[in-house]
Amino acid sequence: MEFSGGGRFEVRITAADVGKRVSVRRWDEHAAESEKFTDTVGLLTSWDDGVLLITRRDGESVRIEESSLVAAKVVPAAPVRRRGPAASYGELVRIAGRAWQPVEQDRLGAWELRAASGFTRRANSVLPLGDPGLPLDEALAVVRRWYAARGLPAYVQTATGTEGTQESLCAQLAARGWTREVTAELWTGPLAPVADREAPGVVLSRTAEAAWLARYQRKGMGEVALKVLSGGPSVWFATVPGAPGAPPAAIGRCVVDGRWAGFAAVEVAPARRRRGLASAVMAALARQALEEGASAAWLQVETDNEGARVLYTKLGFRAHHAYHHYREPDSPRGPDAGGAAAAGPAPAA
Structure with missing residues (x-):
């Protein structure tokens, strides 16, 4: 990270730069020799009482003592490089x-x-x-x-x-x-490559029927939950039937909204995972969305759901932004996370 010419470090920011994107380097005299310099890039969100607070792109905030700064500068916003559909x-x-x-x-x-x-x-x-x-x-x-x-x-x-x-x-x-x-993160991608996958045995429905709900691993499935699941401009539910009398082998949900198709609640029975059922469910839903005029896709996935992230990367999705839920102080843990598109039962919030 280049801060100055001639080998000299300079601190080129002040408290007046709060709200700007900055790059800073600090010195930690107690760290190992190879780790004494630490670089941080993010939004300078405060500078009070000799402490800087920098919020990075992933939402993590870093506290930095002003006295530890050895170099700092304002930097331009990172260029947006996307291979998927353009969207704000x-x-x-x-x-x-x-x-x-x-x-x-x-x-x-x-x-x-x-x-x-x-x-x-x-x-x-x-x-x-x-x-x-x-x-x-x-x-x-x-x-x-x-x-x-x-x-x-x-x-x-x-x-x-x-x-x-x-x-x-x-x-x-x-x-x-x-x-x-x-x-969690919201990912976007082109819809057509998803629809090109095989989709054997997938059944589509306009309603979340009893069999679909038997596979949906969420709490509090009352009347209100069904209204939320069924709400949206054009909602479709996908099911891969399981053994007779057993819950479905896989399910999924898609909401078509103009040029966008949003995938969620993609769940596969543990014993049937890694057999292409998640991509089959998404393919069947994607074909329906294409028929309704959609061309782009989005989904939400938690940052630690590695299996789902690998699948979505193969399908052409890329992260667009991270999102977070902040809970009020001194309150109990709140709502169930609800159905993100996941290769298994690991939803985003």
Whole structure:
């Protein structure tokens, strides 16, 4: 990482650069000789009392003592290099929101408050897409009261890693004691290569029938959960039948919304994994989405679901941005994660 010419390090940032993307190098006299210099790149979210807080693309915040700085500079935003369909964060977050529609919603300025009796964090969290119209502490107080009135913990869904995301809000929530409970990623890819896969024995339906639900490994499957699963512009459910009297071998869900097809709830029976059933389910759903005019695909996957990530990479998907759910201080663990597209029962939030 090059900071200056002539071999001299320089600190070229000040507290006035809060809100800008920076690259810093610090010195740790207690580290091993080969590890004394540490580089960090991210959004400078605060600089108070001699401590810098830098939020990286993955949402992690790093505290750096001002006295340890040996070099620092403002850097331009990272260029966006994507092999998949072009899309902004704003477009994708709204598409994803329509795929997991709440049964109740309200607005606080540009913030969307969403509730669905606790089924999935995505349908039971605030989507902060702009200015709430109040100072942050007042807005968060309103949020907490709104969810408390419904017997739910308050969650705020944020994103990091691309233009228009909320690194600064992540740092402000963390500073106020909100806990980052789950981090996942939204991936995008072209739809046609998914549809080109074989799809033997896959049955499509407009409803989540009893057999489909028998394989869906989620808690709280009541009337509200069924409304969330069935909500969206054009929803399809895929099933690969299992043995007679047994749950299906595999299932999946797809929501077609304009040019986008969103995959979720892709689950395979443990004994039937690594036999191509997940890609078969997605292929059948992709063909239906193509018939309805879609051309691009998205899905959500947790960062530690290695099996699913390998599958989606083979299908042409790439990470677009990370997203996080911050839970209010002093509240119990909240909604079930809900159905991401997963090669096994390991959903995103």
